[in-house]
Amino acid sequence: MKFFIDSADIDEIKKANGMGLVDGVTTNPTLIKKAGRDHQQTIEEISSIIDGPISVETLGQTCDEMLAEADTYLTWGDNIVIKIVMTPEGMKAVKELKKRNVKTNVTLVFSPLQALIAAKAGATYISPFLGRLDDIGHDGLTIIDQIRTIFDNYAYDTQILAASIRHPMHILSAAQIGADVATIPASTLLRLFDHPLTANGIDSFLSDAKQWLHAKA
Ligand code: G3P
DSSP states (O other), X not given: XXXXXXXXXXXXXXXXXXXTOOSEEEOOHHHHHHHTSOHHHHHXXXXXXXXXXXXXXXXXXXXXXXXXXXXXXXXXXXXXXXXXXXXXXXXXXXXXXXXXXXXXXXXXXXXXXXXXXXXXXXOSEEEEBHHHHHHTTOOHXXXXXXXXXXXXXXXXXXXXXXXXXXXXXHHHHHHHHTOSEEEEOHHHHHHTTOXXXXXXXXHHHHHHHHHHHHHHO
């Protein structure tokens, strides 16, 4: 499973990348707002740090507006993926970008049929939002499972990018289902390391080692 960082915060991205765990980055307008810096500068900096795909979201509502934005974003780095919302105009843009060999990430996917439409349009990634579905009492993981089945049935090579991850169990379940990628907030990524038995084991090994180190001295 590939791990992307869902962030536009350069320090967070550098820290996660330093742990050797980052295969790519996803951004969105909210994350750019949170980072509080110029959009282009932020993306250029992320692109220079991370080798993998960097998703940058278009804001236009029409296919032509999205394509014009894509042309601009593609000059910001050689690993830019164009993030496009799940609308009819968006899918027209995905189809056109596919013809141009430009990678796309269809965002705001909340149903398996939306994922099917995006795969038919030729999306590189589709982003089902797990947490936001759970927030309204739906089961985000069931949607991912249904998408996995559909893509396998028809051998679509569109990758399932599990998004809106809220906690480590989302990642575990998405991995068991076979999502290709999880895009993870940096704080949640750090929590993957945690286990109380690991912490206790380190404490007791260190305490035992101190005893024989002192005995030797
Ligand atoms: O980047 C898209 C997605 O991961 C957003 O997550 O937490 O705003 O629902 P969230």
